[in-house]
Amino acid sequence: MRIIFCLLAISWTGLWLTPDQAGQRYFDKRRFAEAAATFEDPLWQGAAWYRAGEFEKATQSFARVPTAEGKFNEGNSWLMxxxxxxAIASYDQALKKRPEWKEARENLELAKIRRDRIKQEGGDLGDQKEGADQIVFDKKKEGGQETQVDGEKATSDAAVQAIWLRQVQTKPADFLKAxxxxQYANDAEDSSP
Incomplete structure (x- = not known):
């Protein structure tokens, strides 16, 4: 009896809601991957993929939106x-359509700074995708406890941190500024005598 009820509920929703309305319900419930799979509107679909942490899919959705907002969001996804x-190319397109857009200009400048910094340093060491093989703590210093984490646990800890970071609600410009x-403060400390 329950199976029939579930099937009726699914068909009832499908009869009365458009895919975008159903997607909005998933989005409001913070079920972003389901929302993205349901939305037909590429701007909403891209926003859902972005919130789900699927930035590659978000860029594909935003690329189908020829507006300034679509190009801005595509740039944010490329930046992530x-x-x-x-990202720079997308922000340039957004600014051609809406030249006075302060946030797009700020994100463009941040993307240029980051790109130039990577070229100077020879790579982006701060965003490594691989976890550590092993984490070993200095046992000679006081204040800690003796702990050793193997490579699998270190990788899962990095995955948990990545999931947590995806849930942080902030503007990309504010996140990148911080x-x-x-990074600038750490570089200044490292280069000081």
């Missing part, structure tokens, strides 16, 4: 993937 040249300020 670390593809700064593509990230670059932090």
């Amino acid at each position: 993937l670390g593809k700064y040249d593509q 990230k670059f300020a932090y």
Whole structure:
């Protein structure tokens, strides 16, 4: 009896809601991957993929939106993937359509700074995709406990951190400003005598 009820509920929703309305319900419930798979509107679909942490899929959805907002969001997705040249091109397209857009200009500048910094350093070491093989703590310093984490646990800890970071609700510009300020401060400390 329950199986029939579930099937009726699914068909009832399908009869009265458009795919975009159903997608909006999933989105509001923070079920972003389901929302993205349901949406037909590429702007909403891209937003859902972005919130789900699927930035490659988000860029594909946003690429289908020829507006300034579509290009801006496409740039944000490229930025999250670390593809700064593509992000710069997307922000340029957004600014051609809406030249006074402050956030697009700020994100464009951040993408250029990051791209130039990577070229100077020879790579982006801060966004490595691989976890550590082994984490070993200095046992000579006081204040900690003796702990050793193998490679599999280290990788899963990195995965948990990545999932947590995806759930942080902030503007990409604010996130990048904080990230670059932090990296700049660490570089200044490392280069000081």
